[in-house]
Amino acid sequence: MADYTNEFSPAIRIPMAIIMKFMNFVIISSGIIMALTFFFVVIFRYGFGADLFAYEEWLMTIAFWMFFMASAVATHDRVHVNADIVGFLISDPKVIWYRALLVEGIELIIVAVVTYWGFLMCQEEFNTYPNWQSTIALKIPFLVPRVGIFLGFLMMTVYTVLHLCLLFRNGPEFTAPQQPESQDVTK
Template identity: 25%
Template sequence: MLALVEKIKNSPLWRGLIRFQQVLMVLTSVFVVLIMCFEVLLRYVFKSDLFGIEEIVVIAAFWLYLIGSSYGVYDKSHVKADIIPQLLTLRAQAFLSVLVRLTMTVLCVVFSWWAVDMVLYSIEWMPRTTGLRIPIFISQVSILVGYILMSFYSLVYFLEDLGKFLSFGKEDKKGAFTS
């Protein structure tokens, strides 16, 4: 199982997804900052307004937040409370990590499924923003992509932690379990 996880982590797909996320996060961050600066300049210096600019910023922010969230799952830098594992034995920490990863994977898959339904509904009925009439599904696809990526990373890390738990005590009894 651990060999499969290592093969996935060393695959071009894994590296490509990470690169895609990094590029998208940088581009959307820069875009949001530039648009907000442009809007401030227009509004407070030139006493003008650009109709519908908020709609564009919200779409970019959706992509930024959801891709950033999935990158946080990949990087294992998402918010977590980890005081309880410090009180447990190494084997109990390993089991808890498997349980947490399983729960996270199941929830991400469920949210991905709901996101598919949401996007399909939006494509079918084609609701649009009020100002620029931008199709709503453009921002909703970010939810779908974000949760699919979170599901993928969660599944890989679940398999990794499960493999470590199942081999716990067989190889290195000295080291702490890391998740």
């Protein structure tokens, strides 16, 4: 999918590119760590009759980061799963544009509210310092996965705002009707 952030000034484009690289690094490294962990769990359990100590705790933290960074990347690329049938029934570019504005506006409201809740969740953790809640065995603070949740929602909000700005800037897209392809009769 084309990177629509290229339509913005370098003041927006460059930080967004850095953030995207960070999110992709988190997603890829999380996938590798999870795969290696499960590999070693199987080796330890069935090869040596032992168990990998508290691997669920670090995997849960990594899974939260991976899931919410991947959700932000999906929001950037506009590839979230949806069950949109109405979009296939509309052919008028102006109606398509108004509908896109409505959908993006509703999405922005929802994701902004959830981002605020994510902020409150992290703020609650900060306020309990030094008595942070943590996992039982490895003592990983609950703040670690919660920051991943908040950052994921924050980036979803940012990308929704950018997409909405582009919708307003570009207006309805009018495309010329496509000409039917000529068939080569020499074959």
